[in-house]
Amino acid sequence: MSNSINRRDFIKSGAALGxxxxxxxLWPNIAIGQSGxxxxxxxxxxxxxxAQLGVAIENGFRLYLQEKGGKIAGREIEFFKVDDESxxxxxxxxxxxxxxxxKVDLIVGTVHSGVAMGMIKLTRESGTLHIIPNAGAGAAxxxxxxxxxxxxxxxxxxxxxxxxxxxxxxxxxxxVWITWKYGAGEEAGQGFKEGxxxxxxKILKELYLPFPNVEFQALLTEIASIKPDxxxxxxxxGGGAKFIKDYAAAGLKGKIPLYSSFLTDGVLEAxxxxxxxxxxxMHYGDALNTKKDNAFRLGYAKAFxxxxxxxxxxxxxxxxxxAIGLEAVKGDINNKAGIIKAMEAAKIDSPRGAWTMSxxxxxxxxxxxxxxxxxxxKVIGVAHKALADPARGCKxx
Numbered sequence: 001m002s003n004s005i006n007r008r009d010f011i012k013s014g015a016a017l018g019x020x021x022x023x024x025x026l027w028p029n030i031a032i033g034q035s036g037x038x039x040x041x042x043x044x045x046x047x048x049x050x051a052q053l054g055v056a057i058e059n060g061f062r063l064y065l066q067e068k069g070g071k072i073a074g075r076e077i078e079f080f081k082v083d084d085e086s087x088x089x090x091x092x093x094x095x096x097x098x099x100x101x102x103k104v105d106l107i108v109g110t111v112h113s114g115v116a117m118g119m120i121k122l123t124r125e126s127g128t129l130h131i132i133p134n135a136g137a138g139a140a141x142x143x144x145x146x147x148x149x150x151x152x153x154x155x156x157x158x159x160x161x162x163x164x165x166x167x168x169x170x171x172x173x174x175x176v177w178i179t180w181k182y183g184a185g186e187e188a189g190q191g192f193k194e195g196x197x198x199x200x201x202k203i204l205k206e207l208y209l210p211f212p213n214v215e216f217q218a219l220l221t222e223i224a225s226i227k228p229d230x231x232x233x234x235x236x237x238g239g240g241a242k243f244i245k246d247y248a249a250a251g252l253k254g255k256i257p258l259y260s261s262f263l264t265d266g267v268l269e270a271x272x273x274x275x276x277x278x279x280x281x282m283h284y285g286d287a288l289n290t291k292k293d294n295a296f297r298l299g300y301a302k303a304f305x306x307x308x309x310x311x312x313x314x315x316x317x318x319x320x321x322x323a324i325g326l327e328a329v330k331g332d333i334n335n336k337a338g339i340i341k342a343m344e345a346a347k348i349d350s351p352r353g354a355w356t357m358s359x360x361x362x363x364x365x366x367x368x369x370x371x372x373x374x375x376x377x378k379v380i381g382v383a384h385k386a387l388a389d390p391a392r393g394c395k396x397x
Contacts, residue, residue: 037078038326038333041098043109043119044133046083049212049238050111052266053311054083057133059304060249061108063296063321069341072323073331080104084115087210091118099126105333106131108318111311113137113156120144129325129339133318134311138187141362142328143393147340148379150361152318152348154283156187156234157194160261162283162367162383164195167259172229174202178219179234181208185201188234188261196232204228214242220250232259241267248274266309268375275372283363284310284352285370285379297352313351320348321357361389 008057042061046052058081063078080102082094098104098313099122106129112118116135123130124146131262132140132149140149149301150375167175175196179185185208193203207219223231235243240263247253251276260280268275286307287293296316300308321343328342329335348363356366369381 009326015066018166030148032282037076038072038106038348039078039102039104040322041080041082041102041104041109043082043084043094043098043106043107043115043148045086045111046081048086049214050086050236051238053134053227055113056266056309056311057108057111057315057318059300060308060312060317061133061311061319062287062315063084063303064316064319065300068323070319072319073329075326075331075333082109084110084112086112087114088114088118090337091115092122094121097121099128108133108315110135113187115380116140117144117183118148118301120149123149127336129322129336131318131321133314135184136187137183138389138392141358141360141389141394142391145360145391145394145396147396148336150321150357151313151323151363153363154358154365155362156184157191158365158387159191159283159367160188160232160234160360161191161195162369162387163259163261164192164197164201165199166279166281166383167230167257168196168199168201170257172257173200174204174228175230175232176207176223176226176228177203177232178207178223180211180213180239182211185211192232210360212239216243216246217250220246220252223256224250224252224294228256230257230259233263234260236262236265239266240264241270244271244278245274260308264372266311268372268377276374278372279380280370280372280377281367281383282310282370283365283367284313284353285368286376288351288353288379290351290353292349293351305384307367308351310352315367317348317352320350321346324348358388358391360389360394361388361395362391364388 025220046054084094108131111134113135116137132151134153136154177189258278264275324346325339325343329338353366355363358364367384367387368379369383370377371380
């Protein structure tokens with residue numbers, strides 16, 4: 001299948017209509033009719049540095065299902081889980097388990113952008129509905145966009161692009177960028193640089209280390225010698241927590257301001273005061289204090305005995321998005337064209353604030369400016385209203 005999938009051709013195909021034809025032996029064997037369970041495959045990291053992110057996404061999905069009484073459009077949901085281990089090399093095998101062995105109707109995954117790229121190749125070929133609840137890989141809603149692939153999260157560019165202008169406007173004219181050497185980090189870096197340089201800033205150096213390496217000391221020493229006005233980074237999960245603590249231990253906290261997007265999400269309990277004052281841009285923040293967010297946070301805390309984060313919101317919205325599609329066709333999972341049409345037109349009433357779907361199937365959403373205050377990523381403003389990813393290379397008609 002070429003990179004430029006035409007929506008019209010897809011809908012005409014058996015992929016959109018649930019036909020019995022096969023493509024490379026990958027077609028899901030979906031039972032005809034509207035009875036029985038809907039099979040949802042969760043391909044998420046349950047071990048390693050991103051494990052807590054995978055758990056939060058699943059919790060969010062299950063919370064929405066719980067709110068619906070355990071059913072969507074009258075259909076019970078059966079889950080099939082695969083630990084993707086944040087390993088791109090294992091993505092084809094793990095995705096095939098869900099498509100060929102388990103014959104799932106929907107795949108929800110994943111966190112790591114490299115793993116998501118491996119998944120998309122197979123979900124595009126098979127026509128399996130696929131909702132990405134985190135991975136921000138630009139190609140997913142760019143050059144590899146497809147009618148059956150949606151995102152309920154963000155693009156790597158989108159979440160951090162507004163941060164560049166914010167840093168410059170604070171009077172910080174030079175910056176060092178630091179991240180893991182992998183797709184998400186590089187794309188986030190491109191987004192930050194685009195915003196920062198466009199505003200008038202200068203990137204003095206870009207520093208990288210292999211994923212998921214967390215030996216930061218040598219690079220922190222280099223940052224101290226460069227003496228930029230600011231440091232911007234992309235780290236998340238356990239690795240992000242260690243970076244925050246190491247940054248403070250190196251004596252940089254309070255001397256060179258640290259900025260990011262996901263860095264402080266889900267780790268504030270673990271890092272103590274070391275994160276205090278860090279400013280980030282993100283499509284969600286703690287204590288938005290809206291009716292929807294307050295209800296979501298209360299429900300999540302009751303169900304899982306912990307506070308939700310942006311990852312839980314993305315899982316929750318993945319379930320909302322799928323429910324809108326399935327309810328539009330009255331539970332007929334074989335009417336894939338109808339499901340896709342409804343998902344494309346969806347307006348999601350999210351804890352993050354209402355958002356809509358772009359033509360490339362990426363959320364059009366507000367990006368908030370946040371600051372760590374105690375144990376909260378406190379929203380202190382809106383960095384960009386209704387920001388859409390540029391979807392470079394997407395040729396869906």
